[in-house]
Amino acid sequence: MQQTPPESAHDPNDAWDSPRGLTAHREAVRTALAARTPRTETVPLTAALHRSLARDAVAGIALPPFDNSQMDGFAAASADTPGRLPAAATIAAGLVPAPLAPGTAAPIMTGAPVPAGADTVVPVEDTRDGCFDVAEVVLPASAPGRFVRPAGSDVAVGDTVLTAGTRLGPAALGLLAALGRTDVTVRARPRVLVCTGGDEVVLPGQPLPEGRIYDANTALLHAVLTGCGAEVCATRLVADSPDVFAGSLHADIAAHDPDLVVTSGGISAGRFEVVRSALAAEPAVRFGSVAMQPGGPQGLGVLRGGIPIVCLPGNPVSTWVSAVLLLGPALAEVWGTTGPTARQARLETTVTPLAAKTQIRRGTRVPAAPDRVDVLPGTSSHLLAEAARAEVLVLVPPGPEPLPAGTAVQVVDL
Ligand SMILES: Nc1nc2c(c(=O)[nH]1)N[C@H]1C(S)=C(S)[C@@H](COP(=O)(O)OP(=O)(O)OC[C@H]3O[C@@H](n4cnc5c(N)ncnc54)[C@H](O)[C@@H]3O)O[C@H]1N2
Numbered sequence: 376m377q378q379t380p381p382e383s384a385h386d387p388n389d390a391w392d393s394p395r396g397l398t399a400h401r402e403a404v405r406t407a408l409a410a411r412t413p414r415t416e417t418v419p420l421t422a423a424l425h426r427s428l429a430r431d432a433v434a435g436i437a438l439p440p441f442d443n444s445q446m447d448g449f450a451a452a453s454a455d456t457p458g459r460l461p462a463a464a465t466i467a468a469g470l471v472p473a474p475l476a477p478g479t480a481a482p483i484m485t486g487a488p489v490p491a492g493a494d495t496v497v498p499v500e501d502t503r504d505g506c507f508d509v510a511e512v513v514l515p516a517s518a519p520g521r522f523v524r525p526a527g528s529d530v531a532v533g534d535t536v537l538t539a540g541t542r543l544g545p546a547a548l549g550l551l552a553a554l555g556r557t558d559v560t561v562r563a564r565p566r567v568l569v570c571t572g573g574d575e576v577v578l579p580g581q582p583l584p585e586g587r588i589y590d591a592n593t594a595l596l597h598a599v600l601t602g603c604g605a606e607v608c609a610t611r612l613v614a615d616s617p618d619v620f621a622g623s624l625h626a627d628i629a630a631h632d633p634d635l636v637v638t639s640g641g642i643s644a645g646r647f648e649v650v651r652s653a654l655a656a657e658p659a660v661r662f663g664s665v666a667m668q669p670g671g672p673q674g675l676g677v678l679r680g681g682i683p684i685v686c687l688p689g690n691p692v693s694t695w696v697s698a699v700l701l702l703g704p705a706l707a708e709v710w711g712t713t714g715p716t717a718r719q720a721r722l723e724t725t726v727t728p729l730a731a732k733t734q735i736r737r738g739t740r741v742p743a744a745p746d747r748v749d750v751l752p753g754t755s756s757h758l759l760a761e762a763a764r765a766e767v768l769v770l771v772p773p774g775p776e777p778l779p780a781g782t783a784v785q786v787v788d789l
Pocket residue numbers: 571572573575576588589590591592593639640641642643644645648669670671672687688689690691693756
């Protein structure tokens with residue numbers, strides 16, 4: 376096993392003289408991710424839910440394409456109402472109706488084209504007899520345009536109906552289908568190579584020798600990444616050998632063509648910091664610290680081959696918090712994936728902040744008071760079971776004094 380020299384304040388590989396703030400580091404992650412130009416792909420509408428639209432969608436047809444009835448009823452000329460009118464032939468949805476003979480009223484079904492000569496629809500229940508089975512229909516007064524859905528009242532030909540970057544929800548997908556589209560061009564999911572490990576880490580499902588632990592971080596990162604819309608193209612459990620890691624990294628990049636490499640562990644101040652040592656010769660990868668806890672040690676940059684790399688700290692809660700708060704927003708900005716949303720909430724109890732670092736506490740929502748959060752007691756970054764119970768991450772800003780109950784803080788829903 377190779378050894379990494381202990382970190383010093385003058386480490387030439389440390390570009391960050393003092394700890395970066397969380398916001399500044401998130402921006403740096405975004406910049407690194409942008410080194411890879413996001414791709415687009417065309418997918419069927421059924422595979423496009425929550426994807427980010429790559430180009431403006433422009434309507435090739437109007438919606439509705441023709442004036443049509445909003446009600447099951449009788450189409451008539453408003454000038455003939457009120458009145459007793461002979462019933463004309465029934466107009467069903469899907470038909471092309473003949474023009475309405477003057478002085479008549481045509482039974483018409485919801486969605487059927489309003490015939491030329493008619494400009495109003497009287498719902499069947501508003502007619503004197505309340506049914507279609509009549510030779511003559513007695514209509515109340517009905518204003519022009521009443522219960523007529525004009526052609527183009529939703530969308531005109533040439534309208535930009537959705538702008539690039541729109542996250543496609545069910546109504547947007549329905550709209551594209553209504554415009555006759557079968558597929559849509561969206562931003563591709565970023566392909567992420569996930570590397571984690573250390574000599575102590577064993578794959579779940581294997582026997583657990585003394586002194587070893589199971590790999591929590593691959594499953595955790597897979598969940599965060601796929602949860603926000605990225606694709607994990609490969610995972611790699613690495614041992615504490617920088618040479619082996621460097622070799623496997625290049626082989627994995629060649630085999631899987633990732634848009635991003637995410638590593639976890641092996642970056643802080645120990646003797647066997649595999650990731651940090653293996654990347655020491657990379658001119659555009661830096662290691663340093665961010666003024667947050669957990670998640671202080673961080674690495675970041677662009678590999679010589681042009682692939683961005685984000686190196687997260689190995690403690691599981693540190694990996695998780697860093698992935699949610701740093702990777703999630705940066706992926707959303709660069710690739711249009713679904714990032715976490717921050718909101719304001721109020722502390723339910725007094726919380727003591729750290730002096731100079733943003734502390735990311737795990738919390739729960741207060742039942743019946745969604746704008747209030749309870750902070751869980753643990754702060755240490757190995758407390759995965761407590762993290763698993765959390766419903767929110769609570770960003771506690773640094774400061775000298777305890778924050779009393781009721782203080783407004785940023786929270787991220789999990
Ligand atoms: N002298 C110092 N020591 C440490 C510092 C420091 O500033 N000075 N920072 C501490 C903090 S904070 C963190 S966070 C960790 C980060 O260390 P690394 O990123 O180098 O991570 P490792 O040392 O490899 O592992 C840390 C911890 O996490 C466990 N681990 C690693 N991978 C996995 C995995 N896949 N599944 C489950 N658990 C994993 C590992 O066994 C360690 O317990 O450094 C502190 N030390």
